Amino acid sequence: MKLREVIVVEGKDDTVAIKRAVDADTIETNGSAVNQATIEKIKRVQKTRGVIIFTDPDFPGEKIRKTIEQQVSGCKHAFLPKEAAIAKGGKGLGVEHAHPDAIREALKDAHMMQETITEEITQEDLITAGLIGGTGAKERREWLGKLLKIGYTNGKQLHKRLMMFQISKQEFAEALEVIRKEKTNE
Incomplete structure (x- = not known):
């Protein structure tokens, strides 16, 4: 499975896990304090290829997702269920621990957050x-x-x-x- 979009992940281990699952390029944020140089890279690639934000299902992962979302519009979002991201032995949570099938499924289901929001569910x-x-x-x-x-x-x-x-x-x-x-x- 070859992806046109570039996948934004948290670190090198996530990139390794992504490459085991799909043929795709990644940008690593290297932690939850996403710097401006990384944001500029994401903005540039969003214009030419598109971006899928794929962070860990935890608080720092959500923080990264929100930081990017506020500064780069039009990104898709992929979500991994917590149980698919737990390390063997239960010590650790993240994309790097997920099985390639779980990663492919999450990326297949990536979707874009809407700019104009209508309330259907109250x-x-x-x-x-x-x-x-x-x-x-x-x-x-x-x-x-x-x-x-x-x-x-x-x-x-x-x-x-x-x-x-x-x-x-x-x-x-x-x-x-x-x-x-x-x-x-x-």
């Missing part, structure tokens, strides 16, 4: 669905993020993420139905 919908507050809300958000391929968010950020990716009421309802069915099968 905060009230999230509360009604048990995604904010209450027992099991975190687990339901994790599951929803996986099903919709938008990554995990806390309760405050879920509404924003759903709007940025323009998740429709129908997609949302279908994902909730899958969660509900799985819950009854436990």
Whole structure:
């Protein structure tokens, strides 16, 4: 699988993991304090080839994603579920620990955040669905993020993420139905 877009990752180990999974070029941020020279590289390549931001599913990874997103418009975002990014033995979390199949799947599902945002799903919908507050809300958000391929968010950020990716009421309802069915099968 050869990718035209350049993948933005956190470090050298992530680049190695990406190259095991796909034929693609990468830009490494070398940590969460993304410097201006790196931002300029990302801006330049975004204009000519496109960019996929693919950071670790943790706080520093989200910080990098937000920093780039604020300064470089039009990037696609790929998300890896936490369980796919856990190192063998449970010591470590990141893209570098993911199986090549999980990386390919995340990159295949990369999508762009929308510039103009319309609200299809309200905060009230999230509360009604048990995604904010209450027992099991975190687990339901994790599951929803996986099903919709938008990554995990806390309760405050879920509404924003759903709007940025323009998740429709129908997609949302279908994902909730899958969660509900799985819950009854436990």
